[in-house]
Amino acid sequence: MLFALILAEEDGILLGVCILLALGLLETNDLLAAAVTAGGPLSLLFGGMVVARVLARTGVFDWVGGALPPCHRRQRPALSAWR
Numbered sequence: 001m002l003f004a005l006i007l008a009e010e011d012g013i014l015l016g017v018c019i020l021l022a023l024g025l026l027e028t029n030d031l032l033a034a035a036v037t038a039g040g041p042l043s044l045l046f047g048g049m050v051v052a053r054v055l056a057r058t059g060v061f062d063w064v065g066g067a068l069p070p071c072h073r074r075q076r077p078a079l080s081a082w083r
Helices: 002-008 012-023 028-058 060-067
Strands: none
Touching: 012 028, 028 060
């Protein structure tokens, strides 16, 4: 049970990789190949987040939201209400 809780944490992935490396089930070449393969999608996601952050400061999302007809605008609860 404790092992499952440790793997549920954010650092659980790194711990799992270390265990697989220590047991010899995963080799360093496999790890490097996975990092190279994931580089493109991770760069795309990071770039999208940067663009969204910059556009949020310009107010373009508020402008687009204001241009929508009232039937498409609905009140959503604040993020603190979901926690």
